[in-house]
Amino acid sequence: GDSVTQMEGPVTLSEEAFLTINCTYTATGYPSLFWYVQYPGEGLQLLLKATKADDKGSNKGFEATYRKETTSFHLEKGSVQVSDSAVYFCALSEGSNDYKLSFGAGTTVTVRA
Amino acid sequence: SAVISQKPSRDICQRGTSLTIQCQVDSQVTMMFWYRQQPGQSLTLIATANQGSEATYESGFVIDKFPISRPNLTFSTLTVSNMSPEDSSIYLCTTLAGGAGDTQYFGPGTRLTVL
Numbered sequence: 484g485d486s487v488t489q490m491e492g493p494v495t496l497s498e499e500a501f502l503t504i505n506c507t508y509t510a511t512g513y514p515s516l517f518w519y520v521q522y523p524g525e526g527l528q529l530l531l532k533a534t535k536a537d538d539k540g541s542n543k544g545f546e547a548t549y550r551k552e553t554t555s556f557h558l559e560k561g562s563v564q565v566s567d568s569a570v571y572f573c574a575l576s577e578g579s580n581d582y583k584l585s586f587g588a589g590t591t592v593t594v595r596a
Numbered sequence: 597s598a599v600i601s602q603k604p605s606r607d608i609c610q611r612g613t614s615l616t617i618q619c620q621v622d623s624q625v626t627m628m629f630w631y632r633q634q635p636g637q638s639l640t641l642i643a644t645a646n647q648g649s650e651a652t653y654e655s656g657f658v659i660d661k662f663p664i665s666r667p668n669l670t671f672s673t674l675t676v677s678n679m680s681p682e683d684s685s686i687y688l689c690t691t692l693a694g695g696a697g698d699t700q701y702f703g704p705g706t707r708l709t710v711l
Contacts, residue, residue, distance in 0.1 A: 517699075526704040527639070527688065572638060576700075582627060582692055583654075584700055586638045 485510045489573045489587030496563055496594050504558040504590045506547075506573035514575040516540075516549055516556040517584070521570045530558075530571070563594045598623055598691050600703035608709045609679055616675045617706045619689030624669035626692070629700070630662070633686040642687075645672045679710045 490505040508514065518530040518540070531540030536551035545560045556573060573587040599622040609615050619628065630642040643651045643664055651664040665673045676683050689703040 519702075527702040529699055529701070532699060582700065583629065583641050583644065584631075584639070584690075586640075588638045 485514065485575055485577060485585045487573050487575055487585055487587040490590055491588070493591040493593060496592070498565060498594055498596055499562045500594075502558075502560045502563045502567070502592065504571055504573070504592070506556045506558065506587060508554050508556065508573075508575050510554075510575060510577060512577050514577050516547070517574040517576070518545070518547055518556070518558050519572040519574060519586075521572070521589075523569070527572070563592075565594045565596050568592060568594045598625060598701045600689055600691060600701060602687075602689055602703040602706050604706055605704065606707040606709075608711065610711055611680055613679055614675055614677045615679065615708060616673050617687055617689075617708075619672045619674070619703055621670045621691050626669070628666065628672045629690045630664065630672075630674045631688045631690060633688065633705070635684065639688065642674070676708065679708075681710045684708055684710045 486509045488507050515534045517532045519527050520530045521527050531542040533540040533549035536549050539548045547556050547558045549556055570589045570591050572589045574584045576582050576584050601620045603618045607615055628645045631639045632642055633639045641654050642657045642662055643653045645651045645664045645666040647666050647669050661677055663675045686705040686707050688705045690700045692700055
């Protein structure tokens with residue numbers, strides 16, 4: 484079945500550091516890929532998505548590129564802020580007629596001032 | 597996008613009782629989903645609830661434990677039956693929004709604690 488493997492955390496960074504969270508996937512077809520973020524005490528929010536190979540999703544300074552050859556969708560941000568402290572989830576869906584999301588384990592990121 | 601509200605936002609329940617969680621969407625949607633997020637864990641899909649048909653449950657989840665209703669295109673309920681402490685989780689309702697491809701939008705969740 485479809486699955487997502489996500490870099491284990493927790494990750495602790497200083498402000499303005501570079502952040503990478505690795506995500507690889509296994510899927511039988513051509514999934515859509517997502518990054519969701521959960522800020523402390525809040526619900527899950529879509530951060531960015533990509534629906535086909537070589538697409539780049541971007542939002543709030545975060546980027547991730549859909550790499551079919553390496554089955555990866557790594558999340559990156561060049562300069563993190565304290566406000567980026569959150570739990571980040573990589574997810575996929577097989578969108579042809581089944582929109583169920585399969586989530587990775589989540590990575591807790593803490594950014595220190 | 598779709599705006600989703602859930603009731604209650606949180607509850608503390610006694611073992612052996614049942615709780616019904618309501619999910620309301622601000623627009624008509626075909627597909628709704630219920631997820632569970634156990635403490636410190638990722639999200640797990642419980643079931644898919646489409647209007648006009650029986651809910652489809654994922655492996656490990658059964659209708660007797662998690663009955664779902666979907667009476668119309670804007671509303672769904674999930675009941676957690678005969679609760680035990682292992683049911684303590686955040687329960688989330690999600691839906692696909694028309695015109696947004698396959699992006700799912702999440703409700704704020706219901707934080708359930710079972711004593």
